[in-house]
Amino acid sequence: MPEQEKNTGNSELTSAELDMLLDEVDEKFPSLPEVDIPEKSPVGESGEVRRMFSREQIASLGNIELEVRIELGQTTMLLSEVSNLRPGSVVILDKHVNELVNILVNGKAVARGELLVVNGYFCVRIKEFL
Structure with a gap:
């Protein structure tokens, strides 16, 4: 992967990181239509996303890899x-040791969870979304 602007401790994506993610989506899914998404419409709060995209289009986004860090x-x-x-x-x-740990997706804190060990592997039980 080419050298890219790193997110140094800030939990929000930089504009360069956001542009890179959007470019990656455009490359992988060139047939997706461009639509205007309402500014304050959280996904899942209404059926807005389901009305704008077909079930297949939404399902195809499941192949996008995201970096998840604890x-x-x-x-x-x-x-x-x-x-x-x-x-x-x-x-x-x-x-x-008993405090919740942060769960970051592509450098952005999205949830907090409880650190566990299962079969010798560290894992996290999600307790809350941010």
């Missing part, structure tokens, strides 16, 4: 502290 926490460190990190160093984050 944010366990954050911290701020001095450059001298970072340069002294070694194998075995412990970095303390700003979240308690």
Whole structure:
């Protein structure tokens, strides 16, 4: 993938990231019609999306890959502290073990969930949408 503008900690997509996502959709689904979507109409709140697109068109969007990340926490460190990190160093984050973790889709926080371990794998149980 070509070098792209990175989202550095901001939970909202930059205009460049949004343009790249829209270009990717246009490349993969050139036959989708262009429509004006009402500005404050959350998906699912009304049947607006279902009336604008056929069931097949909506289903075809299911093939778009999105990056999903789980944010366990954050911290701020001095450059001298970072340069002294070694194998075995412990970095303390700003979240308690029982706090909900952030779920990010393409760099944007969309939900929060409970961190779990199932069959030796980390996983997240979604508790709320933002």
